[in-house]
Amino acid sequence: MAHKGKASSDVSFNLDDPAKAYTNSSAYKKITEYTAAARSIHGPDYDPRTDNIDANTVMRIGQGKKHGRYWIGDSVIDTASTPTLSQIRAQSMTASSLPTIRSWPSISQHRVDTLQAQVEEANRRAQELELGLAAEWAAWEADKLT
Known part of the structure; x- marks a missing residue:
């Protein structure tokens, strides 16, 4: 802890x-x-x-x-x-x-579960970044047109 x-x-x-x-x-x-x-x-x-x-x-x-x-x-x-x-x-x-x-859960299964959780977290973060970049790009395009 x-x-x-x-x-x-x-x-x-x-x-x-x-x-x-x-x-x-x-x-x-x-x-x-x-x-x-x-x-x-x-x-x-x-x-x-x-x-x-x-x-x-x-x-x-x-x-x-x-x-x-x-x-x-x-x-x-x-x-x-x-x-x-x-x-x-x-x-x-x-x-x-x-x-x-x-x-008994195997150590390898625990490792796979841990890695899978890390991959899911990385995918979630990447999706958030992608949405943020898309919003910034849209704002930039809107400013460029005005």
């Missing part, structure tokens, strides 16, 4: 901030995805800043542990009380209202 302040300062995550406000866009994406999934389970009042992390939701979104680590919140989730991915899959058979267990 270096763009919002020093690591030692009292800076917290805010869903209203854009991804650019945070140094790590992957972390921002994970937290927003977790929040959306947790709100679909616990209701719209769920706040990731004040409520405890739901280990079941983390396991569902992150498809278990990868290399022995949870998708997010690895240091705050109690491993002993968290069900395994196979236990969560068994629960999913009976409760269809819970979010599906997703596969």
Whole structure:
């Protein structure tokens, strides 16, 4: 969160901030995805800043542990009380209202998504510049005729 302040300062995550406000866009994406999934389970009042992390939701979104680590919140989730991915899959058979267990997003897919967002932003800026130049050209032509 270096763009919002020093690591030692009292800076917290805010869903209203854009991804650019945070140094790590992957972390921002994970937290927003977790929040959306947790709100679909616990209701719209769920706040990731004040409520405890739901280990079941983390396991569902992150498809278990990868290399022995949870998708997010690895240091705050109690491993002993968290069900395994196979236990969560068994629960999913009976409760269809819970979010599906997703596969791990690959690093290459994250990079592609990031590059695609950058290309879309560049295209938007180019279109704005083109419209601005067209307006200036039209104004110049109008001045030239008078």
